[in-house]
Amino acid sequence: MDAISEFLEKEAERLRTCWTAFLSPFKDLKLPLPPIYAEEFSRAEKLSPEEKKHVLASLLEETRKILSWLLAQKEIREAIAVKGRLTDLEEILTRIKELEEQVYYLREELLRDELTKLWNRRALNIFFPEVLGKIAHGKELYIMVFLDLCDLKRINDFYGHNIGDRIIIQAAKRLRVFTKRVDVPARIGGDEFILLLAAHSLERAEPFLKELVSEPIRLPYKEAVIEAFLACGATDILGEDTLESCLHRADLAMYRHKIQLKDWLKKGKKGAFPSPILLRALSKNL
Incomplete structure (x- = not known):
């Protein structure tokens, strides 16, 4: 006793x-x-x-x-x-x-995000330190992926915000289909999504990211189909990172891809689909 x-x-x-x-x-x-x-x-x-x-x-x-x-x-x-x-x-x-x-x-x-039921920005504030802990203890390696629906404003203006919301929901469904239990898919507002992706490196994640965004989000509408592509940028996560520092790098990478994607769409989708942009972090300790 x-x-x-x-x-x-x-x-x-x-x-x-x-x-x-x-x-x-x-x-x-x-x-x-x-x-x-x-x-x-x-x-x-x-x-x-x-x-x-x-x-x-x-x-x-x-x-x-x-x-x-x-x-x-x-x-x-x-x-x-x-x-x-x-x-x-x-x-x-x-x-x-x-x-x-x-x-x-x-x-x-x-x-949870009310519209898509993905995690929201509050959840990222909680899960990101947990991801850093996994990285520090060698349990998992993660990268941050920033995704943005290209030309959603045009869709909202032409078809209405209800259709725009349905496109956002379809994008969220794709993220859920493509992600694993250890990944963290989140919607941080508007047409912007974040994915904390368990991956050994940026380079090894590239084929997955291409598959994730190379096909458009499709929504049947009357006798037509509305299409929207996801712009995608990714960065590796360092143990010394903050959520803000990672978001900044991933956002820069996504914006570069978005420029290339819009140019590709303007040219009538001629040539290969532009690859997602990978932005490697530079450690302060190097």
Whole structure:
């Protein structure tokens, strides 16, 4: 029972410390935090409301797993039952499961683009640091892809914004078809999309990017078909990057491709489809 008591004490202290990042009684009462948790608490306090909701989901999940484990131990269940607290704990566990579902739903609503159901800009702010962490630990390599629908304004002006929205939805569907579970497709506004793509290098991702954008987004309309091409630029992601620095490079690459794409369309699609632009990052440490 000593080992179990030690485990309980450790987990209870850690979880209690995590929860204070949201409830803040330590701060309000000016109580000292254990030094080993002070840094974690400080980081959590600085999170934006959106990021706190993201972390809160993880804390709820962790709390549920620990309580479930405790209640699965026969010796612990018997000890709790003797004290008449077993029903209380089971009710708490049920409530935590309900809260998990509610937080998950709210998090999805907060981080999803309303029109396309892709991730939104808020989600990128959360997922980009996670991508940097994977890169730093050698788990995955990623590149950032910036995509923009060419001539969507013309489509909106001629056919109406409802048709323009349907084109955007079709573009989002293509991203979902082409991406893997570890990739992060997002719409950051208007006709602009970002893809955090798990790839070993820019060069090895080039065939995939060509396949992604070389065919137009097609939308049947009355007796015709409306077409729109995606301009595409990509850059590798360095461990020292910020979301803004990556967006800047990928945007520059996309804009160069967009110029070439418009010129290709103006010439009646003569010649090969212009390849997406790859812009390699230059490390400050080189």
